[in-house]
Amino acid sequence: MSSGNEPPDKSLEEKLADAATKFLVLGGGGYGLYNLYLEDIPKAAISFGISLTTSLITSFGQGLMVPIKEWVHKLGKKTGTAVTIGASSTIENWSGIDAKYLKALQAYCYALEVEGFKADLPPLELKEIFVPIRLDSAPNNSADSDSIKRIWELLPKHKELVNERYRRLAIIADPGYGKTTLTRYLTLNYADQSHRGFGAADRLPILLLFRAMHGQIQDAQTPSLPELILDQVGRLPRCQDLEVSVQWFKQRLDQGKCLVMLDGLDEVPNARRELVSRWVNWQMQAYPSQFILTSRPHGYDSSLFQGIARVGILDFTVKDKEVFINKWYRTVLWHKKWETLWERSKKRSAEQQLSETQAREQCEAEAIHAARELMGHIVRTPALNDLAKNPLLVTIIAATYEAFEYLPDKRVKLYKKMFDLLLENRPYRRETQLTVTSVEESQPVLQQLAFSLTKAGQEKFTPKQGSEWIYYRLAKVQLPKPIKPQNFLKEIQTIAGLLTGEEGGLYEFTHKTFQEYLTALEIFEQYSKDYLLRRLDNSDWREVISFYTAITEATPFILAILDNPTPEKLKFARRVVIEERSKTQAAVKEMLVSQLAKADLGAQANARVKLEQRFSKLTLQDGKLVTSEPITLAEYGLFLEDQRSKQFHSYATEQTIDYLKQGDQPVQNISDVDAQWFCGWLSTQTELAADARIYHYRPFFDDPDDKLCVVREQVNSRYANLINYLANARWQEADRETENIMLGVANCKSRGYLDVNDIKAFSCEDLQLIDQLWLKFSGGRYGFSVQQEIYLNCSGKTNYKYSEKVEKFFLKKVGWEKNDHRKSKMKYAMSAPRGHLPRINVYTSQVEFQRIKRSGFHSRFKPRNIIKQTKILHLSFIVVRIISCVVPPQNRTGLKERNLESNRGKEYGE
Secondary structure (H helix, E strand, C coil), X not given: CCCCCCCCCCCXXXXXXXXXXXXXXXXXXXXXXXXXXXXXXXXXXXXXXXXXXXXXXXXXXXXXXXXXXXXXXXXXXXXXXXXXXXXHHHHHHHCCHHHHHHHHHHHHHCECCCCCCCCCXXXXXXXXXCCCCCEECCCCCCCCHHHEECHHHHCCECCCCCCHHHCEEEEECCCCCCHHHHHHHHHHHHHCCHHHHHCECCCEEEEEEHHHHHHHCCECCECCHHHHHHHHHCCCCCCCCCCCCHHHHHHHHHCCCEEEEEECHHHCCHHHXXXXXXXXXXXXXXXXXXXXXXXXXXXXXXXXXXXXXXXEECCCCHHHHHHHHHHHHHHHHHHHHHXXXXXXXXXXXXXXXXXXXXXXXXXXXXXXXXXXXXXXXHHCCHHHHHHCCCHHXXXXXXXXXXXXXXXXXXXXXXXXXXXXXXXXXXXXXXXXXXXXXXXXXXXXXXXXXXXXXXXXXXXXXXXXXXXXXXXXXHHXXXXXXXXXXXXXXXXXXXXXXXXXXXXXXXXXXXXXXXXXXXXXXXXXXXCCCHHHHCCCCCHHHHHHHHHHHHXXXXXXXXXXXXXXXXXXXXXXXXXXHHHCCCCCCXXXXXXXXXXXXXXXXXXHHHHHHHHHHHCCCCEEECCEEECCCCCEHHHHHHHHHHHHHHCCCHHHHCCCCCHHHHCCCECECCCHHHHHHHHHHHCCCHHHCCCCCEEEEEEEEEXXXXXXXXXXXXXXXXXXXXXXHHHCCCHHHHHHHHXXXXXXXXXXXXXCCEEHHHHHCCCHHHHHHHHHHHHHHXXXXXXXXXXXXXXXXXXXCCCCCCCHHHHHHHHHHHCCXXXXXXHHHCCCCCCXXXXXXXXXXXXXXXXXXXXXXXXXXCCCCCXXXXXXXXXXXXXXXXXXXXXXXXXXXXXXXCCXXXXXXXXXXXXXXX
């Protein structure tokens, strides 16, 4: 689609002229012909046929010779002019202008800039810690798993002239999702030629920041993009004397050989954002190069853009978090500790020196241990797991955990902890103290600064502006020697790392959420709630209000929204009350829930509201709390969407039906595995429970239509960690937690191991629940009853009788090492054999071992004389016990429940 003032595309004749010119300038040889065919000749021209093409090129060539000859003396006609430009470009390339520009970009983007948080981080290379983010190229099609892409899949490949579908990209995401880091990462890869390793076509990278350039935009076409690029490039280090011109950049833009990245549209002031958006739209339409625009959602008005592919950034999966945290610890530990120790050791004698291999191996071991501890803390705390959804927040969490070895579970508490770290703890640890040493004194000064900025609708400020805003607040701080406001700001930038900039005389907070958090604190301490109530309709103040309600309460804001509801404000109210659990009066919360049920919030939000309401009104049936009506396809679609975005289980990503659009139709005839996985997902949705209790969900089916309903049961809080580990596919931690729970249930944690008598007396209810949890979250692949089934299939009998043959078959089936009870060789992945997990080892005394051996039920393993204990194979007692404990599900209650075990092999094609 083109706008009314969109420049026309080149004609076919012009494209052919450009292509043939390139062919001749490149020497007319094989390489020139290759480029001519693959990159320049439009496919439409090829379809003309051989005879037409021959005639055309012959005629064209005759007319072309004259301008080529004239080129030596002066510019000729259009084609001759094109040859001149092409030849001039080649000469400039030989003179190294491209190389000099790319080297400057490489240096500019080489370091990782953690936008929003620096903590006590050493200098880091961007590529050392970058984790590829996942993009949703079809954010409105929630069932299409093929829409999940990495950035290189959307950019032109080596043999493509252009990927027209994604030639103009708008990457829209909330703060902290890595939009700026992504543009810097791309710039660096194109600058150092690493893009070729991803199969991407050569492009000249151009990185423009709206916050630095928006003031130069006068109208929809002024200045031109080449003019603006030339001005911004001239501000790069080492590029002030770069011998390029507007025509130099225009030529490359016209040829489609540039990758233009425009970062941070949301950072343009509201008053100028529409004008700047229209300018961006014009430039994107005017040049056939690749464009990437980034913005927060509130800064992007799709009605102002034509032909732009909007792309979202998905939350980190558990695997993304794990990879990021491992890289983070590996890199930080190396630069902060082991690199220094290695360098120091070089000054010692040869015998006392560390090799680089030794240092890196030890660093790797420590990083793995530290990352595992932090990941365990994150995944076993649902609120924290939800919070750790983007690179910035994971970085904040990692740095805060490293400093305090403790993590709060709510965002506002985490930010408080982080400011304690940056304004007091960290400067002390670095032996470089702020002049204002107490966070209780320095933070109010920053609150005044943040409030003044937000009130003015700004993110950037000059040192003079900032000094005026904080002057009186800073003067109240009792100091032995007063500090000037300008010096205070400089310390906050260089020591605390909460401000960045001053290049060009401008400062800003390192991330806008810091400004918003401090603004909320200032309003809470110095103003009434009315100040924010008057700004409730302004979307730019929503994050401030969100922080404010977390500090105090949400009731007055929810009442104000209910007086004048709109879909966007209602969704914001739901987020504050239901997801963030801000304090709200019960009656007001009920009013909100009622209003949400009647409002049209969009398919996904409507389904979420209905699911929450369903579990707030359960009925009692056969002594169990059960959903009064079957689960709908729209509600089931929320589960599929979550699995698709997190890529937990491949079965969910294979679904192609858009369940969210199926409305209130009930889920029926669903497979057993899908039903169990859906119920496992429900256990992770903390907003479904109004209290802090731990719940277990399991499916049952409504006769005669086989519609899916759900039973909810409260379970002991000791199962909370296991549920969260399993829900996040943390199989190793879940295996350890299972053994830990069993030690607790058997009351033998102090002893540290289970023995035969513990297993004999073990509660059937606990074994059943552990088994159900493993079955549910593994889709019926893991669990005690799976191992029971495999054992019985190996023996062909219903009663346990030890034999070497049975043992051999069982070990092979479940993938356990014979004569090896160590867990170091276990495979913690869904690709492991069925029944591989969980693995519980049981010890028995010498006397008991001999008694068992005499009874014919024994182990082939020799007693260990040192500790007088013998390891007995897991199946020897666990499987025997669960034969009597694990009862087919349909026999437990009057509710109709399918036997998952009976269909398990069929589900996995076994």
